[in-house]
Amino acid sequence: MMHANLMNNYFNLNSVYTEEDFRHHFQMRRHVFELLLRDVQQVNPYFGQKRDKAGRPGFSPYQKVTVALRMMAYGSSANSMDETHDMSESTCLDALEQFCDTIVQVYKDKYLCEPNQEDLNRFIRKAEDRGFPGMIGSLDCMHWDWKNRPIGWQ
Structure with missing residues (x-):
């Protein structure tokens, strides 16, 4: 349900929010989000969608990346994500840690080097x-x- 809302609001062709709204809400352009999402999915299996013991789909890659970015962009606490993204505090913290570790792994050689x-x-x-x-x-x-x-x- 939350994944469908997220997709309908921001990522589908006729999404509720405009590109300008997306940039305001995510502090980046949609294509940058999509690039980050693709890169972390390719490197870290955590960002795949798994099924729980009952066979229900778990959190989508979009949800995990969205929560991590929102926490960083707005300084939101992990427990505040439960109301808006239906994700527990511990899962939000896991998503944030996995995201940060993966971003460093993926981009460190290009962006995290000492200046010449x-x-x-x-x-x-x-x-x-x-x-x-x-x-x-x-x-x-x-x-x-x-x-x-x-x-x-x-």
């Missing part, structure tokens, strides 16, 4: 263009002069 000198130069130029010179490796903004910051932070 060319990357660093590009990052420095971007930071300088935005008014943050010398900000490589300093995400805490400690080098940013904030004249009205609270006294307790000075």
